[in-house]
Amino acid sequence: MDHNDRPAIDETDVAILERVERDADVNLADLAAELDLSKSAVHYRLNKLKDADVIASVSADVDPLALGLDMVVITEVSVAHESGYADDIGQALTEIDGVFQVYYTMGDVDFIVHSRVQDRDQMNDLIDEIVTIDGVNETSSTFVMKELQTNPKTVANMSDTMIETVIDGTE
Amino acid sequence: MDHNDRPAIDETDVAILERVERDADVNLADLAAELDLSKSAVHYRLNKLKDADVIASVSADVDPLALGLDMVVITEVSVAHESGYADDIGQALTEIDGVFQVYYTMGDVDFIVHSRVQDRDQMNDLIDEIVTIDGVNETSSTFVMKELQTNPKTVANMSDTMIETVIDGTE
DNA sequence: AATGAAATCGACCAGCA
């Protein structure tokens, strides 16, 4: 084991991860053939990656647009600084329906909240809900005109350097 | 068919979507039992949802933290307004390694870029890459201290009202 | 949309490097 507690990951693991995060429905045989490995070996590694929570879950990606969720709003939230309720406020933000991402940030703004709704009414309701939270001081919302990339695939967005760091750093 | 070209979705479809976006490894028998349906009916509906691209893909969710990607940066990008290269700039932003989300927004800022890196060096390199893009005027980066929710599950974040809108609006 | 049969796939095992 190395200095940190991350599981050891090699090139083969990265190749498997890249493939299954792109399409988890791939059969073991095909995947094994692509990697010049046996089915069992791939199976073994997949289990290990799941046990180590490198693969957190396998999920169907539901297209928001197919459900009419074509409005994305970004809301900057500032809280009253004397109040030590930052944790509570963050929690309250994540629980609002429509909110899919909450960041706690350094800087003049405390939280950045991303949400997805179907129409202006829902947008107004959502922003109202945020303002109503106890301790919230000021909000500023921005409307997203176009999502150019909404691709939270982890491996696909990594550079070669990042991948090398993973392989070298956990061996 | 209704006024728009979205596929018709009913309560059962929503229940299926909610379940498979949470865990796509569930077997048909269990899912069918939960919904009081036959396996074939669930199978039929799943195929329909995939064909209609309501389910865009099934993917393994790779934990960024397991790969050392524990730094998230949000960068606001403003472009020179006389240049009509907004599309090109947006495209260039999505192609940068580490970038996982790009929004084109209304307001004083033109693009909002989210990226994930392993260390400060990579963060600096990434911001340099953004600044180097032809037409980019000004950038402002914010460091994320904590991700409270990074859960781009679509159905899980929807309110009852939103779900009703889907069901009523596409029947 | 349900049934039941056929094909396919993933899980597991013993043995080995």
Place this chain on the structure above:
DNA sequence: TGCTGGTCGATTTCATT
């Protein structure tokens, strides 16, 4: 510890009603 090949059982898949 990680890999191989093969077998068994479960699951998906499909034709038919």
